[in-house]
Amino acid sequence: xxxxxxxxxxxxxxxxxxxxxxxxxxxxxxxxxxxxxxxxxxxxxxxxxxxxxxxxxxxxxxxxxxxxxxxxxxxxxxxxxxxxxxxxxxxxxxxxxxxxxxxxxxxxxxxxxxxxxxxxxxxxxxxxxxxxxxxxxxxxxxxxxxxxxxxxxxxxxxxxxxxxxxxxxxxxxxxxxxxx
Numbered sequence: 001x002x003x004x005x006x007x008x009x010x011x012x013x014x015x016x017x018x019x020x021x022x023x024x025x026x027x028x029x030x031x032x033x034x035x036x037x038x039x040x041x042x043x044x045x046x047x048x049x050x051x052x053x054x055x056x057x058x059x060x061x062x063x064x065x066x067x068x069x070x071x072x073x074x075x076x077x078x079x080x081x082x083x084x085x086x087x088x089x090x091x092x093x094x095x096x097x098x099x100x101x102x103x104x105x106x107x108x109x110x111x112x113x114x115x116x117x118x119x120x121x122x123x124x125x126x127x128x129x130x131x132x133x134x135x136x137x138x139x140x141x142x143x144x145x146x147x148x149x150x151x152x153x154x155x156x157x158x159x160x161x162x163x164x165x166x167x168x169x170x171x172x173x174x175x176x177x178x179x180x
Contacts, residue, residue: 001051004128007079007136010049012041015075018068018096029068034094037076038062038110042090045078046114049088050126053117057087060111060146068107072096082143086123087115089143111146 016037024030039056046054068074075095082089094107116124131137155161164180171178 002127004130005049005080006130006132007081008132010045011077011079012045012048013075013077014041015073018070018072018074020070023070027070029070029072029074031064034064034068034074034107035059035062037074038092038094039112041076041078042092042112042114045080045090046088046112046116049080049083050116050124052124052126054088054114055117057113057115058150060113060150062108062110064108066096066105066107068096069098072098074107079139080129081111081139082147083126083129084147086125087113088126089113089146091139111143 014037018029022029022033039059042056043054073096075097077093077095078090080088081091090112091109092112093109095104096107097104116126118124129136129140131140168178
């Protein structure tokens with residue numbers, strides 16, 4: 001196995017027609033179906049990069065920007081943005097296209113942290129990432145910052161470090177009442 005790989009070597013893209021069976025009660029494609037497709041393509045991209053079975057460790061923020069209609073083609077693209085020791089951040093972009101008009105719309109983007117596993121379920125070291133351009137550097141740096149931000153947030157709000165008095169004033173203008 002290579003010690004380092006480019007993002008291009010692991011990129012994956014799929015296009016799927018959205019069927020009535022994919023719709024919710026509002027007649028739009030169900031967000032859960034799109035999330036399922038996103039997880040599948042993140043798995044494919046991470047497995048291609050690591051040459052191993054991968055599991056989803058976390059999903060960072062999924063915003064549904066535009067609804068997807070039944071009958072549209074949905075294209076998902078996945079690329080490795082960051083590599084750690086055994087983890088990879090896979091950027092996933094979702095675009096829908098009206099087959100009659102050709103109009104395309106960005107529906108969402110998200111970042112899946114995937115972890116490579118060996119046959120016994122232990123974490124497996126993954127190839128590093130070769131950054132080839134400024135966009136790749138930007139994606140890697142953004143993933144590093146997102147990782148550090150999550151760590152800081154988790155630490156700040158851990159039950160051992162959280163001090164309620166420091167946050168009560170933040171609730172003044174919120175739709176909440178305290179009954180502690």
